[in-house]
Amino acid sequence: MAAIALTVGLGAPAVATVPPDVPEENVYLDLERSMTECISALPKPGCGREPVDSGDRGGWQQLLVFGVLMTAMAGIGVRVAFSVRSRSRTASQN
Numbered sequence: 001m002a003a004i005a006l007t008v009g010l011g012a013p014a015v016a017t018v019p020p021d022v023p024e025e026n027v028y029l030d031l032e033r034s035m036t037e038c039i040s041a042l043p044k045p046g047c048g049r050e051p052v053d054s055g056d057r058g059g060w061q062q063l064l065v066f067g068v069l070m071t072a073m074a075g076i077g078v079r080v081a082f083s084v085r086s087r088s089r090t091a092s093q094n
Contacts (some may be wrong), residue, residue, distance in 0.1 A: 038047035051059040 054061045
């Protein structure tokens with residue numbers, strides 16, 4: 001049964017589509033720079049665009065999330081430091 005379904009599926013004609021004539025705007029890279037300079041694991045400064053919307057890379061929402069994460073990490077660090085200090089005081093008294 002699977003062989004029949006496979007041969008029927010392979011017999012379907014391929015349909016080619018023509019790309020639209022309207023060029024799409026590239027909103028992620030600054031096209032005035034060379035593409036080889038901007039596409040890498042470590043892109044150079046000046047590649048990309050300024051944040052326009054609040055959710056864009058580097059916008060205020062992304063910076064707010066970074067601030068919340070750093071505050072949480074500092075809180076965890078303080079909690080661990082107090083726990084270690086309390087444990088060392090208890091161990092030195094015994």
